[in-house]
Amino acid sequence: xxxxxxxxxxxxxxxxxxxxxxxxxxxxxxxxxxxxxxxxxxxxxxxxxxxxxxxxxxxxxxxxxxxxxxxxxxxxxxxxxxxxxxxxxxxxxxxxxxxxxxxxxxxxxxxxxxxxxxxxxxxxxxxxxxxxxxxxxxxxxxxxxxxxxxxxxxxxxxxxxxxxxxxxxxxxxxxxxxxxxxxxxxxxxxxxxxxxxxxxxxxxxxxxxxxxxxxxxxxxxxxxxxxxxxxxxxxxxxxxxxxxxxxxxxxxxxxxxxxxxxxxxxxxxxxxxxxxxxxxxxxxxxxxxxxxxx
Numbered sequence: 001x002x003x004x005x006x007x008x009x010x011x012x013x014x015x016x017x018x019x020x021x022x023x024x025x026x027x028x029x030x031x032x033x034x035x036x037x038x039x040x041x042x043x044x045x046x047x048x049x050x051x052x053x054x055x056x057x058x059x060x061x062x063x064x065x066x067x068x069x070x071x072x073x074x075x076x077x078x079x080x081x082x083x084x085x086x087x088x089x090x091x092x093x094x095x096x097x098x099x100x101x102x103x104x105x106x107x108x109x110x111x112x113x114x115x116x117x118x119x120x121x122x123x124x125x126x127x128x129x130x131x132x133x134x135x136x137x138x139x140x141x142x143x144x145x146x147x148x149x150x151x152x153x154x155x156x157x158x159x160x161x162x163x164x165x166x167x168x169x170x171x172x173x174x175x176x177x178x179x180x181x182x183x184x185x186x187x188x189x190x191x192x193x194x195x196x197x198x199x200x201x202x203x204x205x206x207x208x209x210x211x212x213x214x215x216x217x218x219x220x221x222x223x224x225x226x227x228x229x230x231x232x233x234x235x236x237x238x239x240x241x242x243x244x245x246x247x248x249x250x251x252x253x254x255x256x257x258x259x260x261x262x263x264x265x266x267x268x269x270x271x272x273x274x275x276x277x278x279x280x281x282x283x284x285x286x287x288x289x290x291x292x293x294x
Contacts, residue, residue, distance in 0.1 A: 064263035101186035189223030225283025
């Protein structure tokens with residue numbers, strides 16, 4: 001008992017300061033994240049009714065999830081359609097931000113000013129500002145209607161693929177706006193690659209094209225994974241996300257209510273977790289393959 005008491009006393013002295021600094025975050029996380037998430041999960045297994053006496057809970061188990069999958073004719077289709085759009089948008093944002101950051105990493109006049117310009121949309125185009133710009137048509141590309149690309153795309157790729165593809169094209173400007181943080185992360189990633197490696201491969205006679213495939217791209221794989229995770233989370237909380245609108249509307253409908261809407265939200269959340277898990281697995285396997293973890 002004395003040895004165990006001494007051990008815990010040593011741990012408290014050794015880590016007590018760190019735990020003390022973590023305490024405000026732990027309290028905030030528990031109050032503003034942990035409790036709402038737990039309450040939402042509890043609601044998803046209940047039929048929740050708002051009465052004059054407050055909330056009334058009736059345990060229904062997985063009934064809300066069954067109703068979402070078998071009785072709802074809108075939400076599953078809406079969820080899968082938006083998921084398809086995100087699978088198209090995420091690679092576009094990563095590719096665009098990767099090559100823009102590659103250009104901005106070069107030594108050129110006014111490099112700091114150009115970097116700031118690319119990051120400005122992240123500051124201005126958020127929240128209500130973004131909604132107002134999109135409402136005025138600033139987020140659309142005019143040449144889509146001008147050259148009738150809508151009909152051309154539907155004719156060549158079919159209606160099933162054309163619908164998410166056209167939705168992505170209609171958000172092309174916003175895709176560019178949502179690349180600012182990724183550009184900064186990629187620029188920071190380039191600084192982790194030693195210049196001596198580039199000098200050594202240049203002495204061996206390698207071209208810039210070869211150095212990109214042999215040095216730059218393999219060294220940026222962890223940052224590509226990090227940006228993919230950030231982009232997934234960022235886009236799945238997109239202000240114009242139709243899935244979130246549907247969940248919010250069902251919260252206040254007498255036929256659905258909080259329990260049904262919570263079940264929809266958790267299905268959406270599990271889909272996001274699945275995609276994040278896939279990104280982490282692909283990144284981990286890529287790093288392991290090139291011997292990044294020992």
